[in-house]
Amino acid sequence: DFGCFSYDPGFTITASCKSKITYIDGDRGILLYRGYPIEQLAENCDFIEVAYLLLQGELPNATQFRDFNLEISDRAIIHEALRKFFDGFHYDAHPMAMLVGVVGSLAAFYHKEMNVKDPQHRWICATRMIGKISTIAAASYRHSIGRPFVYPRMDLNYCENFLNMMFSRSSQTYIDQDHYIDPFLVKALNLLFILHADHEQNASTSTVRLAGSTGANPYACVAAGIAALWGPAHGGANEAVLNMLAQIGCAENVPKYIAKAKDVNDPFRLMGFGHRVYKNFDPRATIIRKTCHELLSKFQKNDPLFELALVLEEHALKDEYFIERKLYPNVDFYSGIIYKALNIPVDMFTVMFAIARTAGWVSHWLEMQEEQPGMPIGRPRQLYLGPQRRDFIPINQR
Ligand code: SDX
Numbered sequence: 001d002f003g004c005f006s007y008d009p010g011f012t013i014t015a016s017c018k019s020k021i022t023y024i025d026g027d028r029g030i031l032l033y034r035g036y037p038i039e040q041l042a043e044n045c046d047f048i049e050v051a052y053l054l055l056q057g058e059l060p061n062a063t064q065f066r067d068f069n070l071e072i073s074d075r076a077i078i079h080e081a082l083r084k085f086f087d088g089f090h091y092d093a094h095p096m097a098m099l100v101g102v103v104g105s106l107a108a109f110y111h112k113e114m115n116v117k118d119p120q121h122r123w124i125c126a127t128r129m130i131g132k133i134s135t136i137a138a139a140s141y142r143h144s145i146g147r148p149f150v151y152p153r154m155d156l157n158y159c160e161n162f163l164n165m166m167f168s169r170s171s172q173t174y175i176d177q178d179h180y181i182d183p184f185l186v187k188a189l190n191l192l193f194i195l196h197a198d199h200e201q202n203a204s205t206s207t208v209r210l211a212g213s214t215g216a217n218p219y220a221c222v223a224a225g226i227a228a229l230w231g232p233a234h235g236g237a238n239e240a241v242l243n244m245l246a247q248i249g250c251a252e253n254v255p256k257y258i259a260k261a262k263d264v265n266d267p268f269r270l271m272g273f274g275h276r277v278y279k280n281f282d283p284r285a286t287i288i289r290k291t292c293h294e295l296l297s298k299f300q301k302n303d304p305l306f307e308l309a310l311v312l313e314e315h316a317l318k319d320e321y322f323i324e325r326k327l328y329p330n331v332d333f334y335s336g337i338i339y340k341a342l343n344i345p346v347d348m349f350t351v352m353f354a355i356a357r358t359a360g361w362v363s364h365w366l367e368m369q370e371e372q373p374g375m376p377i378g379r380p381r382q383l384y385l386g387p388q389r390r391d392f393i394p395i396n397q398r
Contacts, residue, residue: 017209017378020371021054021363022200026277031284033198034058042287047193048072048158051130051359054198055366068127069157075131076152076161078139079109086143095140095351096230102136103129104223111217116369125218126362133222133358134158137351138165144347156181159189162355167343184298185342188291192335195284196353198360200277204229208361212368213378225361226354232271235357237332238349240271242305242340250304251311258312262321272333273316274325284331292334295341309337 023032031038034053041050045059052060052068060068085102110128115121131152139149142165150165163181199205208225212218229235248257260268275282296306313329316322339349368375 017201019200019364019367020057021360021367022198024200024277026275026279029278029280029283029286031199038195038283039287042191042194045194046157047190047197047356047359050194050197051363054359054363055126070154071127072131072158073152073154073161075128076135078132078135082106082109082136083139083149086139089143091144091146093144095137095144095348096226096236096354098140098143099133099137099351099354100223100226100230102140103133103226104220106132106219107217107223110219114217116215116218119370122218122366122369126366129219129222129362130358134162134355135165137348137355138162140351141166141345141348144345157186159186159193163189163342184295188295188338189342191288191291192338192352193356193359195288195331196335196356198357198363202276203231203234204357205361205364209364209368210378210380212365213375218362218365221365222358222361225357229354229357230350235332235350235353237271237330238336238339238353239346241309241333241336242346242349244271245305245308245312248308248312251308254308254312254315258315258319262319270312270316270322270327272336273322273329274327275330278328278330279326281328282330285329285334288331288334288338289329292337292341295338299341303340305340306337309333 021034023035024030033041033050034057036053036059041053045053046065048069049060049065051072052065082102082105085105086098089098089101106129110125113121114125116125135152142149150168152161152165156164160181163186201209204225207228208221211221211224232240244257248254257268258270260266261270261273313333316327316329322328335353336346336349339352340346344352
């Protein structure tokens, strides 16, 4: 009963969609990709291996993995005309804004021969998107610092390629050896990409599925997902965590900000804490926390921001308010710290999330096309809370 009148929506609220890709048990803190525990995948896999699993439903054998890796590397190069889009962006444009725009423009490059009813075409869409997202992401960063773009290389794996495209000091030569990539950093990035690859029907994946249900161009659907991910309540939280830590400033201020987060009249929330589904520890946060502490000790990152994050975590985990509401650190709390330790600029944090989640988005898009051909267009319903029927009043009588 909504006070003014009782309301029978006339329908039961059921699960928004069916999928075989990812399973989450929020109360028990369980996350499975195609039935495999995230802990085992994080420990043993390469990100591209996991991308194959999400797309195909099975882990690849050695030949399948080699061929898939080559296909992704081969598709990582972007059309020279696509690079011109960056010239239109001001140097300080937010990389997520550039990502939305340039990924959306892929729909202008790949639409003529696009036949989503053809499995081969669908597969090419998926591998092209996974290959190109990291190149476009790195190009967004290079544009923002006024450096020449770096081409992807066939002799590097996905994470090495991304770090090279981001940080290589080279010009635009295809092969350059002047940039050493620390294997520990590659391992940390590989882990982050695996943990962020998919997460059931989160806001951005639901956006991609809703757009995909209309039969829209798949690249345009991914651009819609990128836009949804950008919000600070969702994928933008990792950037918001670092901005929050900078706002808190020092460990002495932690109690004050914990009090602000608990104050119902204060809009301040602890970024990186809480989750729509996990009412227990986010399993990804458990995995990433260990790597975060390893990374900080290995690189002696005595950045006060890292110390502050650990003090904040300690205070929140002991506070009744957070314990009662089952507000634990989520994946974004620690990922921001690791990205900072990898020297990724803060405004690129959500871009990193988008690179990884592209594997999940295209897997869900593919699943929809394959499993539900002629699927009904998505059409969420609502609980109407507005006025009941009433007659028009002419303006001279209002
Ligand atoms: C991601 O869906 C996914 O799977 C997303 C994601 C993925 O992989 O795709 O996991 C990635 O988006 C992780 C979440 C990142 N966002 C943040 O870290 C932003 C900070 N978190 C909050 O905005 C919030 O926790 C949400 C949005 C994540 C979840 O909110 P819920 O489940 O809707 O919780 P709620 O709003 O119902 O809050 C319940 C209570 C409220 O207090 P009371 O009304 O009971 O007094 O908890 C409080 C809230 O005020 N609360 C917080 C809080 N989060 C909830 N109080 C302080 N700080 C917080 N972060």
